[in-house]
Amino acid sequence: xxxxxxxxxxxxxxxxxxxxxxxxxxxxxxxxxxxxxxxxxxxxxxxxxxxxxxxxxxxxxxxxxxxxxxxxxxxxxxxxxxxxxxxxxxxxxxxxxxxxxxxxxxxxxxxxxxxxxxxxxxxxxxxxxxxxxxxxxxxxxxxxxxxxxxxxxxxxxxxxxxxxxxxxxxxxxxxxxxxxxxxxxxxxxxxxxxxxxxxxxxxxxxxxxxxxxxxxxxxxxxxxxxxxxxxxxxxxxxxxxxxxxxxxxxxxxxxxxxxxxxxxxxxxxxxxxxxxxxxxxxxxxxxxxxxxxxxxxxxxxxxxxxxxxxxxxxxxxxxxxxxxxxxxxxxxxxxxxxxxxxxxxxxxxxxxxxxxxxxxxxxxxxxxxx
Ligand code: ADP
Numbered sequence: 001x002x003x004x005x006x007x008x009x010x011x012x013x014x015x016x017x018x019x020x021x022x023x024x025x026x027x028x029x030x031x032x033x034x035x036x037x038x039x040x041x042x043x044x045x046x047x048x049x050x051x052x053x054x055x056x057x058x059x060x061x062x063x064x065x066x067x068x069x070x071x072x073x074x075x076x077x078x079x080x081x082x083x084x085x086x087x088x089x090x091x092x093x094x095x096x097x098x099x100x101x102x103x104x105x106x107x108x109x110x111x112x113x114x115x116x117x118x119x120x121x122x123x124x125x126x127x128x129x130x131x132x133x134x135x136x137x138x139x140x141x142x143x144x145x146x147x148x149x150x151x152x153x154x155x156x157x158x159x160x161x162x163x164x165x166x167x168x169x170x171x172x173x174x175x176x177x178x179x180x181x182x183x184x185x186x187x188x189x190x191x192x193x194x195x196x197x198x199x200x201x202x203x204x205x206x207x208x209x210x211x212x213x214x215x216x217x218x219x220x221x222x223x224x225x226x227x228x229x230x231x232x233x234x235x236x237x238x239x240x241x242x243x244x245x246x247x248x249x250x251x252x253x254x255x256x257x258x259x260x261x262x263x264x265x266x267x268x269x270x271x272x273x274x275x276x277x278x279x280x281x282x283x284x285x286x287x288x289x290x291x292x293x294x295x296x297x298x299x300x301x302x303x304x305x306x307x308x309x310x311x312x313x314x315x316x317x318x319x320x321x322x323x324x325x326x327x328x329x330x331x332x333x334x335x336x337x338x339x340x341x342x343x344x345x346x347x348x349x350x351x352x353x354x355x356x357x358x359x360x361x362x363x364x365x366x367x368x369x370x
Pocket of ligand 1: 188189190191218256257258259260304305306309310311
């Protein structure tokens with residue numbers, strides 16, 4: 001089965017071709033809709049198709065067995081990957097107010113592909129879907145309920161495809177079915193979130209109504225006193241821009257690349273040292289909360305750019321958590337092994353590379369095969 005996975009952003013299009021779930025080719029088209037760049041998503045898809053055809057990977061998009069789309073927001077309606085038809089397209093469109101930057105781009109990808117490869121089944125895999133199992137007390141905000149009932153203001157959570165994928169991989173490592181596993185999964189990339197997994201299902205996550213909530217990220221503030229944006233707006237400051245683009249690690253030390261921050265901190269730069277501490281402090285805040293919420297934890301999982309590669313962050317996150325059952329083996333951590341907990345650690349500490357595209361391909365095949 002040949003499945004093309006598409007991740008359409010507002011100005012970029014990432015694609016990866018899978019043949020029987022093995023990745024055979026991937027690429028990205030950037031500068032879509034920018035002056036001097038690619039005209040639109042349709043033109044971007046044409047470029048992607050041309051590259052795949054010229055590379056000898058494919059005869060044309062029309063010959064694919066399926067197309068899997070990453071769709072950011074599925075609201076409360078989509079709790080699982082879904083075969084795309086007219087009704088689904090309309091529903092994704094109706095969810096635009098909840099994801100004004102992302103859902104329109106995802107839709108463009110879907111609609112352009114429908115034109116280019118009519119008849120090839122398309123599947124939407126939602127970033128929010130995995131978290132739809134959260135209990136109400138975890139997703140309802142303590143604001144007047146009409147804001148939820150009328151406007152849909154609630155915690156949705158994101159990165160669901162990644163949390164789900166690493167949870168499944170962790171279950172394999174534990175030698176148990178996923179629905180017997182309690183986990184805390186930590187997706188630490190440019191965007192970052194933690195997820196509490198109870199018997200294989202998401203029961204809490206640190207992102208909220210938008211991906212701005214929770215952890216300190218590359219350029220996003222994560223949790224702050226909700227009065228702060230109000231304070232900014234009263235002074236005419238663009239709070240949206242400050243909190244989404246100029247905050248997080250970047251706001252704290254001028255850089256959003258954790259590798260460089262580690263280097264600077266090692267060289268004695270005070271702001272970089274502080275940024276690292278604030279970053280880790282917030283992760284530990286959620287980790288502790290989720291361990292308390294779960295009661296029994298089989299394993300915690302580090303994933304995404306920072307989680308997979310930063311020996312220092314993993315070490316700082318696990319420091320002193322032996323009373324909670326987390327015993328880190330510093331040597332294994334240094335070597336970047338798949339299991340970095342000590343032999344007798346009651347809670348496993350795993351490093352699992354995430355692969356959202358692969359998971360989308362898996363889900364797409366499953367939906368098509370139904
Ligand atoms: P995205 O959310 O854009 O997919 P990634 O998951 O690739 O991001 O994570 C990017 C982050 O991972 C960057 O901050 C980068 O510095 C960090 N990172 C990558 N490799 C390392 C490393 N070896 N040590 C520390 N941080 C790393």
